[in-house]
């Protein structure tokens with residue numbers, strides 16, 4: 001009777017579910033899974049720490065709409081990877097973590113790296129399970145993939161004892177599952193669709209906020225049609241940037257605080273009123289602001305702030321309903337209103353306030369001047385990963401995005417250390433694109449060793465480290481040569497002090513497929529331009 005080993009069953013199940021990329025750290029007992037996965041055509045990228053690998057898996061989920069997979073060894077490895085589960089949970093991204101575990105017949109004996117792994121994963125996942133038999137592993141894998149994608153996306157976990165991975169069973173006893181193709185994309189209640197449009201029509205100061213839920217839903221065409229038909233002002237969330245190009249005339253990003261503070265009706269499209277949106281509360285919002293909320297998760301509607309209209313459904317489907325209704329009963333927000341004038345004036349003032357900083361050639365550089373080099377030199381379709389405190393916040397204002405899902409940052413969880421994993425994920429999903437990871441020196445420190453992975457797999461990533469010798473208010477080793485880290489692995493390193501040096505290094509690095517790291521010396525005293533309100537800096 002022909003037999004098959006557990007690793008092959010697992011790898012075939014993952015392949016059947018459309019998994020293309022897997023990230024992880026190899027060791028006992030999961031070695032054979034990576035080997036079997038390669039045989040099934042799945043690309044395996046071994047990382048230096050499960051934490052970064054698990055962040056990469058979440059990023060693949062966001063970028064592709066299907067879960068990325070992280071493979072971790074038992075105990076400590078699986079525990080490191082919980083970082084990625086939590087990050088995916090917070091961002092509502094699909095991912096699957098596969099954790100190796102001690103042999104099932106050693107449970108409770110104090111086995112090597114034994115830990116309550118299913119329980120540890122549970123708070124951050126939609127689904128966590130240990131298969132009850134080898135033959136049924138495909139069933140559990142399909143279930144985990146389905147749960148991660150359906151409804152509000154999220155993380156899932158499968159626990160695999162070593163004997164399930166290395167054992168062999170009769171091939172005929174295994175029943176493989178069909179691929180879970182696409183989650184349902186529900187439409188909203190048609191009455192709510194009309195109510196939403198009525199409320200927008202009645203608004204004096206309407207504002208549409210587009211979030212990464214809309215980006216995840218791939219709703220860019222529908223958002224564009226809706227915004228351009230209605231001529232409503234819109235504001236992208238940090239990762240909603242690029243869903244419509246940042247230079248779109250209806251974007252109010254340059255007057256963000258003013259727009260949020262004065263809008264009387266806000267239409268949230270795949271964006272939560274969480275800390276990033278200041279909880280929808282005064283003084284950042286009007287106390288009498290009325291909201292329309294579009295979200296795949298019914299539970300999210302009215303969270304914190306009561307929603308006047310709730311549109312429960314998929315962003316793409318629901319926007320197409322709105323567009324359809326507008327075709328039957330056309331309406332446009334007027335071209336000349338005090339609201340538009342106020343936004344334009346505020347945007348102009350803000351830009352004028354930033355201009356001197358962008359043009360300040362002092363050395364060491366401030367953030368704005370350094371970012372100006374990037375703004376002027378990055379390709380339009382660059383995938384930009386950014387993290388750090390000032391580095392990320394200021395980059396958000398200075399560096400535009402022009403395409404959906406081309407910008408990843410610390411996200412809803414405010415996670416530092418995601419940058420290298422996100423950059424590697426972006427590069428393997430889009431091998432034809434340039435990926436630039438802009439990292440504060442503190443953020444780089446969390447997962448800096450992963451540049452070795454970029455070098456090993458020849459990924460054309462440019463890591464840019466903004467080095468102000470500081471992290472979390474603490475002073476690091478002064479003028480550390482972070483670029484030497486990538487040189488140790490065969491990448492190209494640049495150490496730059498002046499805008500000219502940075503510009504030349506950037507152009508060189510962008511034009512060269514070799515992975516590179518530009519260590520940019522930033523004035524330790526440099527700060528963000530004073531803000532009316534603290535935002536993400538607190």
Ligand code: ADP
Pocket residue numbers: 090091092152153210211212213214216217237238239240269270271272273274276294295296297300313314315316411412
């Ligand atoms: P941002 O940080 O960009 O403001 P959030 O992560 O706060 O965005 O919110 C994203 C929201 O999008 C979540 O509440 C999530 O439930 C929702 N979402 C996820 N997928 C979809 C979808 N296909 N259609 C509509 N909403 C979605």
